[in-house]
Amino acid sequence: MSIKRDFLRKIVEEDVKSGKYKEVTTRFPPEPNGFPHIGHAKSIALNFGIAKDFGGKCNLRMDDTNPTTEDTKYVEALKDAVNWLGFEWSGDVRFTSDYFDKLYEWAKELIKMEKAYVDSLSEDEIREYRGTVTTAGKRSKYADRSVDENLELLERMKNGEFKDGEHILRAKIDMSSPNMKMRDPLIYRIRNHSHFRAGDKWAIYPMYDFAHCLSDYIEGVSHSICTLEFENNRDIYNWVIDTLELEHPRPYQHEFARLNINYTVMSKRKLLELVEGDYVSSWDDPRLPTIAGLRRRGYTPESILNFCESIGVAKANSVVDIAQLEFAIRDDLNLKVPRVMCVTKPLKVTIANYKGSQEDIEASLYPKDVPKDGSRVLPFSKEIYINQDDFSQNPPKGYFRLTPQQPVRLKYAYIIECKEVVTNESGEVIEIVANYYPDSKSGEDKSGIKVKSAIQWVEANSSIEAELRVYDRLYKNEAPNGIEDLNENSLQVIKGALIEPYAINSNEERFQFEREGYFYKEPIDYTNEKPIFNKIVSLKDSWAKKDLPKKVTKEPKKESQKPSKSGEMAELSDNQKVIFENLIKEHNINNQLASILATDDTLYSFFVTAVNEHKSAVTIANMVANDVSKELKVNSIDEVNFTPKTIALLAKMVDEELISSKIAKEVFEIVVKDGGSPEDIVEEKGLKQISNPEEILPIIKDIITQNQEKAEQYRSGNKKLFGFFIGQVLKATGGKANPKIVNELVTQEL
RNA sequence: UGGGGUAUCGCCAAGCGGUAAGGCAUUGGUUUUUGGUAUCAACAUUCGGGGGUUCGAAUCCCUCUACCCCAUCCA
Numbered sequence: 001m002s003i004k005r006d007f008l009r010k011i012v013e014e015d016v017k018s019g020k021y022k023e024v025t026t027r028f029p030p031e032p033n034g035f036p037h038i039g040h041a042k043s044i045a046l047n048f049g050i051a052k053d054f055g056g057k058c059n060l061r062m063d064d065t066n067p068t069t070e071d072t073k074y075v076e077a078l079k080d081a082v083n084w085l086g087f088e089w090s091g092d093v094r095f096t097s098d099y100f101d102k103l104y105e106w107a108k109e110l111i112k113m114e115k116a117y118v119d120s121l122s123e124d125e126i127r128e129y130r131g132t133v134t135t136a137g138k139r140s141k142y143a144d145r146s147v148d149e150n151l152e153l154l155e156r157m158k159n160g161e162f163k164d165g166e167h168i169l170r171a172k173i174d175m176s177s178p179n180m181k182m183r184d185p186l187i188y189r190i191r192n193h194s195h196f197r198a199g200d201k202w203a204i205y206p207m208y209d210f211a212h213c214l215s216d217y218i219e220g221v222s223h224s225i226c227t228l229e230f231e232n233n234r235d236i237y238n239w240v241i242d243t244l245e246l247e248h249p250r251p252y253q254h255e256f257a258r259l260n261i262n263y264t265v266m267s268k269r270k271l272l273e274l275v276e277g278d279y280v281s282s283w284d285d286p287r288l289p290t291i292a293g294l295r296r297r298g299y300t301p302e303s304i305l306n307f308c309e310s311i312g313v314a315k316a317n318s319v320v321d322i323a324q325l326e327f328a329i330r331d332d333l334n335l336k337v338p339r340v341m342c343v344t345k346p347l348k349v350t351i352a353n354y355k356g357s358q359e360d361i362e363a364s365l366y367p368k369d370v371p372k373d374g375s376r377v378l379p380f381s382k383e384i385y386i387n388q389d390d391f392s393q394n395p396p397k398g399y400f401r402l403t404p405q406q407p408v409r410l411k412y413a414y415i416i417e418c419k420e421v422v423t424n425e426s427g428e429v430i431e432i433v434a435n436y437y438p439d440s441k442s443g444e445d446k447s448g449i450k451v452k453s454a455i456q457w458v459e460a461n462s463s464i465e466a467e468l469r470v471y472d473r474l475y476k477n478e479a480p481n482g483i484e485d486l487n488e489n490s491l492q493v494i495k496g497a498l499i500e501p502y503a504i505n506s507n508e509e510r511f512q513f514e515r516e517g518y519f520y521k522e523p524i525d526y527t528n529e530k531p532i533f534n535k536i537v538s539l540k541d542s543w544a545k546k547d548l549p550k551k552v553t554k555e556p557k558k559e560s561q562k563p564s565k566s567g568e569m570a571e572l573s574d575n576q577k578v579i580f581e582n583l584i585k586e587h588n589i590n591n592q593l594a595s596i597l598a599t600d601d602t603l604y605s606f607f608v609t610a611v612n613e614h615k616s617a618v619t620i621a622n623m624v625a626n627d628v629s630k631e632l633k634v635n636s637i638d639e640v641n642f643t644p645k646t647i648a649l650l651a652k653m654v655d656e657e658l659i660s661s662k663i664a665k666e667v668f669e670i671v672v673k674d675g676g677s678p679e680d681i682v683e684e685k686g687l688k689q690i691s692n693p694e695e696i697l698p699i700i701k702d703i704i705t706q707n708q709e710k711a712e713q714y715r716s717g718n719k720k721l722f723g724f725f726i727g728q729v730l731k732a733t734g735g736k737a738n739p740k741i742v743n744e745l746v747t748q749e750l
Numbered sequence: 751u752g753g754g755g756u757a758u759c760g761c762c763a764a765g766c767g768g769u770a771a772g773g774c775a776u777u778g779g780u781u782u783u784u785g786g787u788a789u790c791a792a793c794a795u796u797c798g799g800g801g802g803u804u805c806g807a808a809u810c811c812c813u814c815u816a817c818c819c820c821a822u823c824c825a
Binding site for chain 2: 006029030031033063065066068069123126127130131132133134135136137164165168177178179180181183186188189190191205207208209212226228229230231232233234235255257262268310311312313314315316317318319320321323324326327328330334335339367368369370398400401409410411412442443445451452453454455456512514515516539540541542543544545546590591592593595596622623625626627629630660661662665710713718719720721722723724725726727728729730731738739740741742743744
């Protein structure tokens with residue numbers, strides 16, 4: 001288990017530590033209504049990864065509660081994806097549909113508790129009754145049906161006695177809840193539609209909000225991890241479990257940000273649009289971010305897992321740069337796959353002074369920085385092909401390849417130089433006549449010629465023609481909206497590329513075509529007669545980049561924000577104004593503090609009571625407005641461990657310089673957590689402030705000696721380190737040293 | 751507009767009162783028979799803005815701003 005943990009793993013870790021759960025159980029719960037994409041991979045990696053890290057289990061559950069959209073082919077695709085990524089789910093694949101009976105019983109339970117009712121409003125009426133985000137909704141007149149009537153209706157709904165939409169089962173919660181999701185959520189709807197697994201048994205199907213939490217509960221899930229858009233649903237999740245009074249341990253829901261990648265789309269709807277509109281070949285089109293697509297393109301599971309790990313898990317909506325994914329696959333393949341030579345745009349080279357008919361050159365499959373062995377035989381003869389890009393008659397500055405003036409090495413073979421350029425009638429170079437240096441053979445070079453680069457080549461007779469499918473980003477737009485943003489050049493088919501025999505004859509599936517990129521034997525269309533390779537990703541190319549237009553640097557993002565009025569404050573009522581003025585005049589409290597106290601009755605009365613105990617308005621006001629207010633955000637005043645007296649005491653000790661304000665905060669936190677009186681805590685833990693320089697000085701000297709280097713840096717201008725020294729001293733004294741004195745002494749000593 | 755979230759480098763992302771981690775990208779140097787890899791170095795005096803508290807604030811408090819989610823009988 002790595003030391004660095006995302007926030008979810010921290011939550012899990014804490015739950016494990018506190019003994020909340022005997023075992024960690026997570027689940028990956030897709031709806032089988034589409035093909036999984038790399039966003040699912042993030043979720044898979046997370047859920048299965050957490051289970052693995054904590055020695056728990058992870059289930060694979062098909063959330064199949066909507067019979068009209070789901071299909072078994074998606075179930076297979078989902079299983080494949082999990083397997084391919086290298087994970088094993090615990091037990092069999094689960095289906096929410098397996099729990100339909102249980103779920104139905106719970107629904108009846110809710111009715112009996114008068115916490116659910118059958119509503120018979122129309123769809124439009126329901127929407128209307130729900131209200132809006134700013135106005136409360138109102139309850140349906142059907143909400144008062146008797147338990148028996150509800151039970152009977154539900155039974156008949158289940159048996160298919162009604163048409164779709166005629167009735168609906170709703171939870172009875174709160175039609176004026178600020179959380180729209182809690183306005184009597186729908187929990188069962190009529191769907192006279194057969195289910196791909198349950199067949200025609202049911203005419204009603206549970207809704208997500210009812211089914212999901214209970215399915216988690218049935219499976220003994222401890223941590224139900226989902227994406228951010230379900231944050232609002234968490235209240236129902238808890239409501240259902242609480243209301244049914246299910247026994248502990250019970251699952252809790254946690255949310256993280258879903259994955260977005262630039263230049264592509266991740267939503268089911270948009271992906272479907274691409275496939276159905278024939279903008280791509282199918283769900284496994286190598287340009288798609290689907291697992292099937294990535295897989296067909298040649299991505300390895302390891303690279304995707306590494307990618308998922310590199311992007312982290314957090315709650316901020318974000319868009320990951322596609323370059324990060326490309327890095328992951330390059331990084332993985334670099335150490336794994338053999339190098340091979342391929343000429344994408346062949347240019348014939350005749351070696352005029354080559355005497356023999358053919359020779360075989362043995363060449364390593366891996367560069368020396370890849371710790372793998374293996375070699376293949378490279379035929380060489382008078383007639384070879386090089387890439388058109390590797391020859392130039394008018395080379396740009398810094399061009400390392402073959403020119404009429406500049407020799408080049410044929411990788412693993414000889415150095416050649418251009419003797420004659422043959423052009424066709426339109427002036428295009430169609431052939432090069434070259435000379436080679438017989439004594440320049442790779443590994444036994446005695447020619448003494450220095451070349452700037454070594455290029456790939458293939459021998460004319462033995463090389464094999466192949467088709468290359470080269471993919472570019474699917475969209476030309478970083479944040480694509482729709483079809484109009486598609487990159488029409490996202491697929492480029494190169495026919496007539498020439499490739500060395502080894503690539504065809506070996507069993508390897510992935511190769512690096514040297515100086516070109518990583519390629520994958522097209523898993524479906526490849527035949528030995530017609531070899532086809534998918535380009536997985538290109539190599540980094542700092543030469544090609546030079547010609548590219550520099551990415552327009554965005555204008556400085558620090559757009560000036562409207563400067564808000566300093567110390568802006570809430571509108572005060574007349575009564576509050578009086579208090580406000582009084583606080584400022586009588587107690588010498590600053591505007592902001594006064595405003596906070598004046599606008600909050602609880603804080604104000606807290607303040608007044610505390611000041612009665614100890615007449616130190618400013619100190620107390622600060623503590624009340626900062627620390628007390630913080631606690632009261634979480635807990636109400638009646639359920640909290642402290643009283644105004646606590647604060648008064650603390651303020652007194654601070655005023656008397658018995659403790660520092662830092663320690664006061666610390667003590668306050670202890671009181672909040674465990675209760676007790678401040679004085680006892682200070683006494684018990686020996687937190688009294690040390691203000692005696694003679695006591696502090698040796699410690700400072702010690703720390704400076706231990707950190708000579710940093711002291712030096714400080715003296716030569718790195719003033720940031722001041723805080724470091726203060727921190728060290730305070731740490732050494734357990735926070736007890738009087739920081740003011742420490743400040744003075746450290747300044748003096750340094 | 752009510753509620754729920756989120757803001758730290760071009761892109762991800764650590765950080766939880768004491769020196770602003772790391773990765774990707776970018777820019778230079780070294781090595782290199784891949785313009786690849788590896789390696790070294792540079793890249794946030796500042797954490798959305800403004801205030802307050804503190805010896806000290808990305809971290810605590812107040813306030814403003816921007817963006818995302820919620821009014822499917824989808825999940």
